[in-house]
Each structure stands twice: as C-alpha cells, then as structure tokens.
Amino acid sequence: MTSTSPTFDSRSLADLLDACDQEQLDALGFGVIxxxxxxxxxxxxxxxxQAAGLSPQRVIGEPLFTNVAxxxxxxxxxxxxxxxxxxGSELDDTIDYVLTLRMRPIKVKLRLLASAGGATRYVLVQRR
Structure with missing residues (x-):
C-alpha cells in the first residue's frame, strides 16, 4: 500500500485493499466487507x-448475502x-443504496469490487 490511505473513489481499489493489513483497513474512512x-x-x-453494530467475530466466516446482510x-x-x-470479468460499480436490515433506513453509496483473478471481492459502504 502507498503512504496515503486509499479513499472510497481510489483507482485500483481492490488491489489496494488486498495489500492492506487489518490495522490499515480499520483506519479507512468507509466500511469494508x-x-x-x-x-x-x-x-x-x-x-x-461500528456502523452496522456487528462485531468481526460475528461476521467473519459467515455468508455475506444470507447471514450477515x-x-x-x-x-x-x-x-x-x-x-x-x-x-470472468472485473466489477467496479458504485451505486446509491438504502440499507434497511437491523436499523432505520440509511442512504449510502456502495462500491462493488471484484477483480477477474482476485480471490477477494468487496462491498464498500460510504455513509453520508
């Protein structure tokens, strides 16, 4: 990772996130799953x-789309x-979204990232 932290809109963000350790992920100004x-x-x-009210122990190792969100x-x-x-293609889409599970509806921006050959896919959450 470079000396500056990635932002929600950074180019090649999936690769930057892949290179982050947990401390660097925790220092980002947006949610990372x-x-x-x-x-x-x-x-x-x-x-x-913190924003979702779900501990890492409750989330890591669980299916995202059925158990977590x-x-x-x-x-x-x-x-x-x-x-x-x-x-077999890359995904890099940013969409306006409303989160509704376990909370009052909250407007967010989601960035959906998947590299064609990458092992980790990401949902990034930017709250307004």
Missing amino acids: GFDADSVVQRYNAVES PCLNNFLVAQRFEDAADE
Whole structure:
C-alpha cells in the first residue's frame, strides 16, 4: 500500500485493499466487507463494524448475502458479483443504496469490487 490511505473513489481499489493489513483497513474512512468466491466474509473493518453494530467475530466466516446482510441479496448487489464471476470479468460499480436490515433506513453509496483473478471481492459502504 502507498503512504496515503486509499479513499472510497481510489483507482485500483481492490488491489489496494488486498495489500492492506487489518490495522490499515480499520483506519479507512468507509466500511469494508471482503468476501470469497463462496460469499463468506473474510475481511471486515472497524468502520463497518461500528456502523452496522456487528462485531468481526460475528461476521467473519459467515455468508455475506444470507447471514450477515440479506438486504444485499438482490439483483443490485449479489447478482452483479455472480454475473461478473460467471463472465470472468472485473466489477467496479458504485451505486446509491438504502440499507434497511437491523436499523432505520440509511442512504449510502456502495462500491462493488471484484477483480477477474482476485480471490477477494468487496462491498464498500460510504455513509453520508
């Protein structure tokens, strides 16, 4: 990782996040959820933990779209990751979204990242 922290809008952000250790992930100003090809959460930062009210111990090792955040299990989010994997293509989309699970509705921006050959996929959450 470079000497400056990545931002929500940084180019090649998936690669930058892959290079971050947990302390660096926790220092970011946006939520980070990293998961594998089976949608099992592997990485989870402090910003997202505090905002969502879910501890890393409760989230890491759990399926993202069914156990952690079923409100993301739809064509806007989960399906985009599935389509990119089926096509063997990269995914880098930013969408306006409303989180609704376990909280009052909150408007956010989500950035969906998946490298064609990368092992970790990311949902990034920027709260307004």
